[in-house]
Amino acid sequence: MPLDGLDRWRDLSQLALRLLTGAFLIHETLDNVISPARMAEFAAYLAHFGFPAPALMAPLSVAVQFACGALLALGLLTRWAGLLIAANFVVGVVMVHWAESFRGWWPAIVLVFIGLHFATHGAGRISLDHWRAVRGQRGG
Numbered sequence: 001m002p003l004d005g006l007d008r009w010r011d012l013s014q015l016a017l018r019l020l021t022g023a024f025l026i027h028e029t030l031d032n033v034i035s036p037a038r039m040a041e042f043a044a045y046l047a048h049f050g051f052p053a054p055a056l057m058a059p060l061s062v063a064v065q066f067a068c069g070a071l072l073a074l075g076l077l078t079r080w081a082g083l084l085i086a087a088n089f090v091v092g093v094v095m096v097h098w099a100e101s102f103r104g105w106w107p108a109i110v111l112v113f114i115g116l117h118f119a120t121h122g123a124g125r126i127s128l129d130h131w132r133a134v135r136g137q138r139g140g
Contacts (some may be wrong), residue, residue, distance in 0.1 A: 015126030025069030075127020082118030
């Protein structure tokens with residue numbers, strides 16, 4: 001096929017998507033990680049949308065997003081990170097964005113599918129997951 005030559009860029013594309021998504025998740029949650037006031041605002045936001053136990057759910061969601069962002073950037077435990085990201089943002093779509101237009105859904109629903117992509121495709125060869133797998137095959 002005429003576009004088969006693009007396959008050679010698969011691992012760089014996977015790396016770029018991991019780094020971009022990881023950086024986005026870290027950037028968007030860092031203020032909640034370092035500021036108790038911002039975390040309290042996020043908990044109030046969740047309470048407004050009827051989340052149960054928002055004081056617990058806010059730090060849990062932030063922890064998932066921040067940690068999974070770091071894991072994606074490293075390419076470590078990528079399939080698990082993808083599943084957690086997808087689950088986190090499915091909840092966001094259902095609880096927060098359901099009544100919005102498609103445009104309002106877009107960021108969260110894209111993160112659901114990016115999470116599913118990483119859950120099903122893994123990290124690619126430029127990753128700690130790949131390095132660990134190769135090292136494990138060598139017995140060391």
